[in-house]
Every structure is written in structure tokens, then in C-alpha cells.
Amino acid sequence: MARTPDWSKEEQAVQAVQMAFDLSNDIQRAFRVSAALQDMTTSDMVRKVLQLPYRKGRARPRLTITLKDEDFELLARKYDLDPQDRATIRQRVSEELQGFAHNYLTPPKQ
Numbered sequence: 001m002a003r004t005p006d007w008s009k010e011e012q013a014v015q016a017v018q019m020a021f022d023l024s025n026d027i028q029r030a031f032r033v034s035a036a037l038q039d040m041t042t043s044d045m046v047r048k049v050l051q052l053p054y055r056k057g058r059a060r061p062r063l064t065i066t067l068k069d070e071d072f073e074l075l076a077r078k079y080d081l082d083p084q085d086r087a088t089i090r091q092r093v094s095e096e097l098q099g100f101a102h103n104y105l106t107p108p109k110q
Contacts, residue, residue: 031046040057041055072089076089079092
């Protein structure tokens with residue numbers, strides 16, 4: 001007997017309503033900073049404040065950026081690489097971002 005797929009999660013997702021709130025920059029910053037300090041998404045921080053269920057940690061903690069072909073060309077020039085060598089460009093970007101974070105988090109030497 002063929003088993004029918006369970007669509008309950010998909011049905012729940014279709015029934016979910018996304019809400020957006022126009023709040024001041026200070027309020028938005030407070031949520032973003034608080035969420036970051038607790039390793040949460042901003043959305044999960046809002047859910048926590050509203051005492052709704054939320055994930056305790058990020059499922060896949062990562063930074064994302066959308067790059068156009070022109071961006072790859074600029075980065076290739078910056079790193080002296082072939083614009084088609086996207087894997088190496090990605091690696092160099094990762095190293096640069098890690099360097100930024102390390103310098104940001106390390107107190108300046110007196």
C-alpha cells in the first residue's frame with residue numbers, strides 16, 4: 001500500500017503569518033544586539049520576549065552576502081585572483097572576515 005506524504009508541516013507553514021513592525025533604529029538595534037549576544041536570530045529574540053516558543057541556538061550560524069559578477073571582479077582584483085576562481089575568492093573573503101572579527105573582539109594594545 002502506497003503511503004501518502006505527510007504535508008502537515010507544509011500546511012502549517014502556509015498558514016503562518018509573517019508580521020513586520022516599524023520600530024525605531026534604537027529598538028531594532030537593541031533586539032539585534034541582544035540576539036547576537038545570546039547566539040539567537042533576531043526573530044527568535046522577538047519570540048523569546050513575547051514568551052513564544054523559539055530555538056535555543058542558531059541552526060546554522062553563518063554570515064551571508066549576495067555577490068554579483070561585478071563583486072567577484074572587484075574582489076578578484078583586490079586579492080589578485082582570477083574572477084572565475086570563486087572558491088579561492090570565498091576563502092580569502094572568509095579569512096578577511098575572520099581577521100575583522102578578531103581585531104574587533106581583541107582589545108587594543110596600550
